[in-house]
Amino acid sequence: xxxxxxxxxxxxxxxxxxxxxxxxxxxxxxxxxxxxxxxxxxxxxxxxxxxxxxxxxxxxxxxxxxxxxxxxxxxxxxxxxxxxxxxxxxxxxxxxxxxxxxxxxxxxxxxxxxxxxxxxxxxxxxxxxxxxxxxxxxxxxxxxxxxxxxxxxxxxxxxxxxxxxxxxxxxxxxxxxxxxxxxxxxxxxxxxxxxxxxxxxxxxxxxxxxxxxxxxxxxxxxxxxxxxxxxxxxxxxxxxxxxxxxxxxxxxxxxxxxxxxxxxxxxxxxxxxxxxxxxxxxxxxxxxxxxxxxxxxxxxxxxxxxxxxxxxxxxxxxxxxxxxxxxxxxxxxxxxxxxxxxxxxxxxxxxxxxxxxxxxxx
Numbered sequence: 001x002x003x004x005x006x007x008x009x010x011x012x013x014x015x016x017x018x019x020x021x022x023x024x025x026x027x028x029x030x031x032x033x034x035x036x037x038x039x040x041x042x043x044x045x046x047x048x049x050x051x052x053x054x055x056x057x058x059x060x061x062x063x064x065x066x067x068x069x070x071x072x073x074x075x076x077x078x079x080x081x082x083x084x085x086x087x088x089x090x091x092x093x094x095x096x097x098x099x100x101x102x103x104x105x106x107x108x109x110x111x112x113x114x115x116x117x118x119x120x121x122x123x124x125x126x127x128x129x130x131x132x133x134x135x136x137x138x139x140x141x142x143x144x145x146x147x148x149x150x151x152x153x154x155x156x157x158x159x160x161x162x163x164x165x166x167x168x169x170x171x172x173x174x175x176x177x178x179x180x181x182x183x184x185x186x187x188x189x190x191x192x193x194x195x196x197x198x199x200x201x202x203x204x205x206x207x208x209x210x211x212x213x214x215x216x217x218x219x220x221x222x223x224x225x226x227x228x229x230x231x232x233x234x235x236x237x238x239x240x241x242x243x244x245x246x247x248x249x250x251x252x253x254x255x256x257x258x259x260x261x262x263x264x265x266x267x268x269x270x271x272x273x274x275x276x277x278x279x280x281x282x283x284x285x286x287x288x289x290x291x292x293x294x295x296x297x298x299x300x301x302x303x304x305x306x307x308x309x310x311x312x313x314x315x316x317x318x319x320x321x322x323x324x325x326x327x328x329x330x331x332x333x334x335x336x337x338x339x340x341x342x343x344x345x346x347x348x349x350x351x352x353x354x355x356x357x358x359x360x361x362x
Contacts, residue, residue, distance in 0.1 A: 187264070
């Protein structure tokens with residue numbers, strides 16, 4: 001965590017706390033206080049630091065992480081996308097057979113893990129004042145980032161207008177301390193950082209997918225299409241994924257039926273039998289993130305670079321995220337499109353970030 005201290009310190013030192021009703025209104029709860037977070041580049045989940053400172057059988061044989069898995073038969077594919085600088089060049093990759101969770105890990109599954117192990121997520125843990133010199137102690141409170149739509153159109157150059165650090169936010173309370181998981185057992189678990197996802201995967205006898213495995217599974221045999229499901233955004237006039245419709249970030253028309261997460265398996269599965277490989281929530285991958293990795297990645301079963309580097313935030317350790325989320329919009333973030341990449345700091349979480357697991361096949 002030491003590598004991210006300068007950014008996290010910035011967030012925690014946010015000069016003001018403001019009352020915000022929009023976060024609570026999403027879940028129909030009472031207003032709460034929230035801390036706004038600092039600026040960051042577009043189309044990325046803010047680091048926790050940045051947010052605080054500115055404001056065999058298709059079913060697993062192991063009952064832990066009780067989730068159906070699909071056998072993905074290995075093969076070769078063209079990885080990457082010419083439209084995105086960090087996804088170039090498009091290159092040939094081969095992956096071995098592996099099993100993959102049919103859907104994202106749900107709240108009910110994560111609750112099973114926590115009950116069995118007593119695990120405490122990063123967003124729930126106390127913050128050490130020694131890690132954040134110069135930050136007022138009263139701001140060192142557990143919490144996480146929550147998408148908070150503004151009341152009117154705003155410039156898309158300033159993400160602090162729609163992301164806030166909300167004290168008391170965690171996987172049990174994904175939109176703030178007054179929100180809950182009632183009726184959301186089958187929604188994907190969110191507010192989990194990379195460390196949390198790895199802990200769950202180990203408990204379940206699985207692991208996080210490599211970026212190459214994830215993209216191979218998402219493409220499901222499609223070649224050269226704009227979207228993982230094909231060439232049309234709305235095949236036969238129907239939404240096939242949970243993304244943002246309307247004017248981002250203030251006016252989500254929820255044309256696809258959802259303003260935040262959708263229950264897993266709501267939208268059609270792909271040709272491999274996998275659900276929500278695009279939209280709904282971002283998914284952690286095991287690879288460290290570097291924008292230049294594709295220029296030298298191996299052709300067989302690439303596992304990511306040996307170190308992390310993001311020129312936008314040098315010194316911050318990040319892992320790859322894939323698939324986009326319910327906040328992806330063609331006005332703002334198109335990283336749900338085929339071959340595109342996301343990135344996130346290891347200890348950061350948000351209400352549009354989850355994961356699924358894989359297991360190597362013999």
